[in-house]
Amino acid sequence: MNILVTGSRGQLGSELQELQAANGAHRYYFTDLPEFDITSADAVLNFCREHEIGAIVNCAAYTAVDKAESDVVTAFRVNRDGPAVLANVSRACNALLLHISTDYVFDGLGCRPYREEDQAVPCGVYGQSKWEGEEAIRRIAPSYMIFRTSWLYSAYGQNFVKTMLRLGRERESIGVVFDQVGSPTWAADLASAIVSILDRFDPCTTYGETYHYSNEGVCSWYDFAREIMHAGGLSCRVKPIETADYPMPAKRPHFSVLNKRKVRDAWDFEIPHWHDSLLRMLDSVTPDAR
Numbered sequence: 001m002n003i004l005v006t007g008s009r010g011q012l013g014s015e016l017q018e019l020q021a022a023n024g025a026h027r028y029y030f031t032d033l034p035e036f037d038i039t040s041a042d043a044v045l046n047f048c049r050e051h052e053i054g055a056i057v058n059c060a061a062y063t064a065v066d067k068a069e070s071d072v073v074t075a076f077r078v079n080r081d082g083p084a085v086l087a088n089v090s091r092a093c094n095a096l097l098l099h100i101s102t103d104y105v106f107d108g109l110g111c112r113p114y115r116e117e118d119q120a121v122p123c124g125v126y127g128q129s130k131w132e133g134e135e136a137i138r139r140i141a142p143s144y145m146i147f148r149t150s151w152l153y154s155a156y157g158q159n160f161v162k163t164m165l166r167l168g169r170e171r172e173s174i175g176v177v178f179d180q181v182g183s184p185t186w187a188a189d190l191a192s193a194i195v196s197i198l199d200r201f202d203p204c205t206t207y208g209e210t211y212h213y214s215n216e217g218v219c220s221w222y223d224f225a226r227e228i229m230h231a232g233g234l235s236c237r238v239k240p241i242e243t244a245d246y247p248m249p250a251k252r253p254h255f256s257v258l259n260k261r262k263v264r265d266a267w268d269f270e271i272p273h274w275h276d277s278l279l280r281m282l283d284s285v286t287p288d289a290r
């Protein structure tokens with residue numbers, strides 16, 4: 001099968017490219033800006049027709065959560081209108097659409113891990129734009145899977161782990177919020193799950209599923225930062241601070257743990273614990289640091 005991956009120079013897209021280099025069951029087409037814009041309807045349709053695309057994996061997104069608060073038009077164009085374009089193309093080409101969404105579709109006021117069917121109350125412009133992208137897909141795409149994930153990090157791109165490693169080398173101490181709790185996700189694990197599903201899904205079946213996928217286990221950003229410093233061999237002290245002490249333009253969910261039972265049961269996944277995945281990620285980027 002021919003598979004289109006959009007946003008392929010981002011964290012998740014890069015991990016998919018790396019996996020693909022090692023295992024080639026399908027033919028993947030990796031695309032990104034500026035040559036391939038998911039909001040350019042005609043160009044996307046022409047590409048998919050020309051390459052007989054049977055599945056689209058949408059890793060493209062506007063992920064600058066704070067910038068989105070003042071750049072509302074672009075956030076909605078990429079996160080709502082882009083998925084709608086891909087959903088229309090998936091309809092025209094009879095292709096599966098596999099889309100990535102976020103824990104920010106929830107307001108984080110819950111106190112038990114969020115299930116797929118829980119009421120969405122999006123957090124900020126980013127969360128609202130991603131939620132409307134999900135809804136467009138549910139309305140339009142004949143066959144889709146939506147994966148909500150959280151706290152994504154990777155050796156590629158900018159993310160919390162890489163920021164902590166940098167700050168840990170530059171500073172003696174750092175304050176990190178302890179009152180936001182969730183589950184980190186190594187993008188390489190999510191990429192493996194996606195490839196595993198693409199290797200096993202039945203093109204004759206119509207899918208209409210939303211799944212939650214993060215690494216197993218729960219922590220605060222403070223706990224996560226401590227483990228990054230420790231595992232990275234850095235002596236920088238991590239001090240717990242409250243969200244109110246670190247004001248940011250966008251509101252963050254205080255509790256964004258996702259319940260992953262559905263994806264585990266449906267696809268027989270064993271999802272790695274966040275701590276094990278952090279160690280594997282750090283080994284891959286800084287083998288001498290530990």
Ligand SMILES: NC(=O)c1ccc[n+]([C@@H]2O[C@H](COP(=O)([O-])OP(=O)(O)OC[C@H]3O[C@@H](n4cnc5c(N)ncnc54)[C@H](OP(=O)(O)O)[C@@H]3O)[C@@H](O)[C@H]2O)c1
Nearest residue numbers: 007009010011012037038060061063100102149150151152
């Ligand atoms: N990062 C997180 O912590 C996190 C958490 C939960 C869910 N997610 C979701 O997980 C998915 C993957 O996230 P990620 O961290 O891998 O994102 P990322 O690193 O920001 O990558 C997104 C990619 O999409 C590209 N892109 C932006 N607008 C586009 C457009 N109009 N057409 C085509 N490509 C476009 C970006 O290019 P430019 O860099 O040139 O803009 C970038 O290469 C996203 O759906 C995101 O919402 C992320």
